[in-house]
Amino acid sequence: MSGMDKLFSGMRIAATGLTAERTRIDVIAENIANARTTRTENGGPYRRKVVRFEPLLRESMGFGAAKGDNVLGVVATSVEQDFTNDPQMVRDPGHPDANADGMVAYPNVNTVLEMADLITALRAYEANLTAQENFVRMAERALRILQ
Amino acid sequence: METPKPSNSNDILLRLLSASELRARVISANIANQNTPGYTRQEVRFEDALREAVASGSKLKGLQPEIIQDTITPARPDGNNVNLELELNALRENRILFETYATIMQGRTTLKDIAVSGGR
Numbered sequence: 339m340s341g342m343d344k345l346f347s348g349m350r351i352a353a354t355g356l357t358a359e360r361t362r363i364d365v366i367a368e369n370i371a372n373a374r375t376t377r378t379e380n381g382g383p384y385r386r387k388v389v390r391f392e393p394l395l396r397e398s399m400g401f402g403a404a405k406g407d408n409v410l411g412v413v414a415t416s417v418e419q420d421f422t423n424d425p426q427m428v429r430d431p432g433h434p435d436a437n438a439d440g441m442v443a444y445p446n447v448n449t450v451l452e453m454a455d456l457i458t459a460l461r462a463y464e465a466n467l468t469a470q471e472n473f474v475r476m477a478e479r480a481l482r483i484l485q
Numbered sequence: 486m487e488t489p490k491p492s493n494s495n496d497i498l499l500r501l502l503s504a505s506e507l508r509a510r511v512i513s514a515n516i517a518n519q520n521t522p523g524y525t526r527q528e529v530r531f532e533d534a535l536r537e538a539v540a541s542g543s544k545l546k547g548l549q550p551e552i553i554q555d556t557i558t559p560a561r562p563d564g565n566n567v568n569l570e571l572e573l574n575a576l577r578e579n580r581i582l583f584e585t586y587a588t589i590m591q592g593r594t595t596l597k598d599i600a601v602s603g604g605r
Contacts, residue, residue: 342561347510348509348513351514351517355513358517358520359520390544391518391520391522393518393524396580407511407514407552408540409511409518411514412518416557458520461569462520465519465572466513468573468576468600469509469516470513472513472580476580476583479583479584482587482591483587483594485591
């Protein structure tokens with residue numbers, strides 16, 4: 339791998355971070371948008387979704403085990419439903435989805451929590467952007483040696 | 486410390502530049518994985534080993550930057566020990582080092598050009 343290629347591969351590491359964080363931002367937006375959705379195609383209220391992140395390892399890319407730099411970035415492997423807490427039951431007899439007791443099942447989405455997650459995701463996105471910018475400057479500086 | 490010979494010092498600068506570039510990639514990988522549960526941050530070690538090798542006058546040929554897993558920094562509850570502020574700071578520090586090595590190298594190249602052209 340030549341010197342410039344290494345700088346480009348550094349930019350790609352930051353790009354994987356940007357993609358993964360954007361996936362997280364999309365999922366958070368979906369959670370917030372559906373915070374009051376009481377009916378889904380599976381029946382029952384909307385379930386909060388969470389993204390799973392995993393390191394993108396050199397082995398998994400089929401390059402074989404290498405000593406040294408092994409982490410080539412990050413990847414959002416799946417988006418899964420959060421079953422750790424139950425839907426919130428709210429009394430609202432006039433609601434079309436109210437049960438016999440007049441209770442409505444609302445999603446297990448806590449919008450305050452989602453907003454806090456959104457802020458950390460945005461910050462993480464910016465950090466990856468900074469890292470990417472860093473490689474651009476390094477490449478430009480390396481080029482100037484030749485001038 | 487003995488001053489390295491001119492031919493040697495270009496080699497040292499190239500190695501420093503290459504280690505600095507590797508460090509930028511490792512820091513970027515840490516930043517990309519700041520929200521990955523169970524991820525252990527990595528670090529590049531090179532300058533100390535280089536300094537020792539130069540001081541003791543041993544061969545630099547086999548000297549390579551080393552990537553180590555940082556198991557000392559305490560992890561968050563999700564098993565990840567990346568601190569975004571520290572990584573961004575390390576990235577900036579590293580860029581200054583890269584700029585420094587590049588500037589020294591550029592200066593050397595310019596000197597050589599002057600020597601070749603006989604100062605005209």
